[in-house]
Amino acid sequence: MKEFMNLELSGPATLTAVVQAVLQLAAQDETQIMGLASSGKFRRAFPFRPSAPEREPTDYVSGDELVQASPGPLSAAQRATLIQSSMPAQRAQGSEQHPQSMQHESEQAAFGTDLVRALYENQK
């Protein structure tokens, strides 16, 4: 199963590369992006290389441990948390920020925050 996750990507996941990839993908519509994903080409277009989380997610959990999603619109803080939680814990070698050396969750969170900030900066 590991080889399914560890396919090599063409480029390193630098902050700049990720922002460029996002902006290029954002120029396409959602059906075109889904087409990329369905043909197996999306990973080439988006230079994130997901690696195993520090704590392997468990297969089974009790119902009490699950936090039911809110069906209502999220607050800005909730949205930020949700986006942050989607970011891989580690990234490929070659980042200007050397994410592979990040030892603490706060450092990893900073990468995600910088990524979103860089994205906004590019839009100005």
Added chain:
Amino acid sequence: MARNFIRFARSRANPAVQVPLRITDMSAADAWWWDTNMGPHHVRKPQRADRWWTWSVLLPACHLIQLAKHRYCRPLVVWAPIDDGRFMRVAMSIQIERYPHLDIADPSDECFIWFISAAEPQVLTQHGMSNPPSLGRVLLDNAMVLSFHDGLEGRIGLHAAPPGGNDLLNLYRRCGLLQLPSSAALPGDIRRSNDGRFFYTDADTAERLCLSLDADR
């Protein structure tokens, strides 16, 4: 009417059995788990539209792409219990909040279902789930509930991925969605031509579909 997400779904094997469900927000750990545990099964099924989808890449990418478009994603995970009562992930979806409605005669926005994936029932059975739930209506209902709460009166839309073929079209028809005629113009945000694989709900259809599941919330 402010509805909650569905809490029960019918068993695929025995519709008389109600299977409890939980709906959670999706994190990188969920996406990683899905890729590791479900991905290898899906990749062997050429008829699956999601055969090559890598959720651990798609999840952050979708958030960031929609941020660049000044929109937000709302990714969800559906959980159901194995026989000892513990829950496992059975379906994943990524919705876009406030997307232009596919029926351009209606100027409202909708909740657009971008990516949607349900586990193979046989795989769930191997995990010790004797009653895998029927998930098609659940996944569509989740989007309609988000739409209601967002003031969009249950309007949703989606594009059936071409690799899913006619089976996928028939699934969405059976679920009660409206199919946009292939002659219909698409919203300006969608640049491709209409291939006849777009589905949606209007406010009346969404109300009717959700009402039929209200007892399961």
